Amino acid sequence: MSSAILLVGFCTFVYIGFPGFYPLAMLGGMFWSIGNSMAIPVISRLGMALGILIWNTTNCLTGWAGGRFGLFGMKANPPESSILNYFGLSLVLVGGFLFSRIRGGKAEEEPAEGKRITLHLHDAENEKLSATPEQSDDEVLNRTTKVDGAEVRQEMGARGRGVGILLALISGCFYGLTDSLYPTDGMSYIFSHYFGIFVTGTALFVGYSIFKKNKPTINNAITLPAFGGGLLWAIAQSSFFIANDNLSQAVTFPIITTLPGCVAALWSIFYFKEIQGKRNFILMAIAVSITLT
Template sequence: MALEIGLAACGVCLVFFGSMFVPVRSCDSGDGIFVQWLMSLAILIVGFFTFWIQNFPGFYPLAMLGGAFWTIGNATAIPIMHRIGMAMGMLIWNTANCTMGWAGGRFGLFGMKANIPASPILNYAGLACVIVGGILFSQVKSTPAEANEQKKTKRHSLKLEDIENSAEKQALNPNPGSDTDDAVDVQIAVPAKQKENTVSEKEKIGAILLSLLAGAFYGNTFVPVIYMTDHPEIFVGYPTDQLSYVFSHFFGIFLTATIIFVVYAIFKKNRPYVKSECCLPALVCGLFWGIAQSAFFIANQHLSQTITFPIIGMLPGCIAACWSIFYFKEIRGRRNLTILGIAMTFTALGGAIVAISKDFKF
């Protein structure tokens, strides 16, 4: 029964983690600090609801540290997506997240107890497939949604300019057959804003490196909670149910996001980048993430990090890739779609093998 509950929780994580950034992709979220703070507010609401369902099991300050780790990593999410797109960003930082979380659970890093699956060979094979999928994902060239909008705007402005130039030419030369027609020089200029918004290769490489760093922070978000549940001799009387730590974990997210926003507002001389149109989408993002993270706690308890991180760490990126292909049109072209299809196959296969490795000996 534990396996079924754990896998069901993984399914909830896949859907909500893979879709969490969709509401804010169409908003002008700027540097993302304000959006993150609104997300943390919604996350705190989900945490309090869970706290209430659990009959107020207590507050555990150490669990806040894991929330702080996640918030620091998440502060880079919006800038990353602006440069390499939602799918690419999620797939790269999820690869680092998956590897870090798996290693922590498998080898007992940071004081946690090692969780060895029934079949280490299958577990290693599944992880290898997931990592190969992550490497292939990094070879996919995507166009961020913002760039697609800029291209549409540019094409629209060029059409308007052609119409205006044609009208001007006709006014200057009512007789189309005369030589005067050649004297009118029609020039189409690329707007300065268009050049400014172009993402350079250097920025893309920086975003990829930042994605790896974010993944490292994401991969350690459960360490404090698992450390407490693994050492009842130290934390006497603490609950063994990981869901009991959700509110403390989520409060750490809200507190860290608030500190980051206040420091950011001071740095910007009380002129933070705030867009009212992002308010509701950001809150929805926070609700999605809060639900998914709560399910992640349940999955960890029933399956262990050795199983959950390769599944939840990578498969949501496949959901995000579907959003990028069919909705945002960030990934196009036969080559990119072929590589993406192979990468998703490796990732899904790896996730399935990892799930089997918990109980199946090989």
Template sequence: MTSWRMHVLFSLNILCTMVAANGESDLDASAFDVELPWPLSGEVLGYIGCVVAAVLYGSQYIPLKKVETGDGMFFQWVNCLAIWLVGFLGNQILHSPAVHPLAMLGGAIWATGNITAISIIKSVGLGLGVLLWGSTGLLMGWASSRFGWFGIGTQEVSRPVLNYCGAALCLFSLCMFLCVKSNIEPQIRHRMSQIPEASPLLIDRRLNPDYCDDSGAWLDSISPKSKRLLGCSLAVIAGIFYGFTFVPLLYIKHQALVNGSMFAGASQNDLDYCFAQYNGIFLTSTLYFLIYCVAMKNKPCLYPRAVLPAFLSGIMWGLATYSWFMANTYLNTIITFPIVTAGYSLVAAMWGSVVFKEVRGLANCLVFILAAAVVLTGTVLTALSKM
């Protein structure tokens, strides 16, 4: 696809997002003076939103691969600040109505899981880390939507068998990635090789009282097996939080249809809840960062070189979430959750294995290719279950 076509497609995506926020969900390509080879129906827009979200989510940590981030707390706060700015600008453009403060809880849930992201990537690598929390989030998000957990109401599809098979294949493929051994040691040696020989081996704290040790260095002091176990455990925990991010939003939308409910009359458009979600993310991350500063006795580990990469990562996440919420406007979360989570997990795995060489060896590559084929099959079945 040529670059100008990609720009046209992206512009249509953003424009349709703005129109959808005003409740015009039956948008067609005839509304534009652009000749397209296929009718741009609501479902097509939903799948486009899923693809955009998957690519951006899977690529959001790329700017940080060559930058030291320490324990990740400073990165978390800068990242969430950028997310909030994206939400603020989006809210000014879309003029979304005020929503109930409960919608902010989804952002708080996401921010709680996200504080472990840097430690996970340092422990098991980008590809495996994202795959693990993606698989857990897929299971939690799909199950809560399909079976109506937490009072959010069940979501039906026209072909439930295909939906079950698609979700199962996505989950199975992501479990297959557990058999792929990640190789992150070369990155550690690369960072060590960049230290000048003239640098002092020890730093006298009496001469530099504000010096902060690398709070993430403790990961390098534990055995590889313990590091892998810790990283995998944190990834599963993070995935549980990520999987329940949409629960408050879906609960409000479900209760809005109940007469006499405190949420009666609330918007049914997911895009109207984006800014509230981003507010919850920024407030929660700020609270965690303040607690971290207190725990560090007002000597937090700050990494100036990580500011711009963390900010760029936050912008990518913010745009990805707007695309995902747009997809939810045309498709149910029971459709979008398996597609987006499996999609961004696959994208992250591609970055980690192909670009950063986290996957090496013929056996690892074969397992990776097989798992990629399975996850693509699962996403296709999930998409077909809506038709």
């Protein structure tokens, strides 16, 4: 993914006439890569819709505050109508709170607290996990097991959900800091920013490979989808920089950081079917309506 991002960055660098390299802009790329490295742990605990919606809400608030009040060394650029801006931001935050109340899966599939649990991990292998008198249910549920040669982390209950929400909040802050570093002429910073992403992504992967003793878990089937995702993200991020140049971050952040979450919600409902049940559908509809407003 970071290779595709770097490719788009280099093409942009050539197109705008080699504006120069800005080492400090690599810091923004580093922030984004660190935040993005939390994506899979977040989504595995919360689901795609809820994870993206929470970190985008945090991203929105961080970036909005930077542009509105001149934080992080930026020049304050308040919008023309502060009343409308505050009102819109408040709706985004209310929508984000409602999204956080949505629970993935069917309510009847959630185990009752204190109840002994048996997990059927893989029917073909007929593997089971159950709690022994010496082990709590949390210890059993969080045990790392092997299924078809891949590690599967069983994360269930309030603890795993709490960790997922915390990681989503942290990654959202990193995303917000990423886009707050380039208040004007963002296109000139694109290549340096994307190069920071590539370097940090490479460092994270090398560190992971060392930790796994040169046996990293890699799914070959996602190679091209990851490259395509990198192209899409890089084009969208470049558009983000252009939007910031022509409007202000206090205007662009609430728009750009909330629409992806609404799109992810549709994927989560209609394709992945992570969100089910009448209560969840009603909450989702209200949250999306408030966010779009």
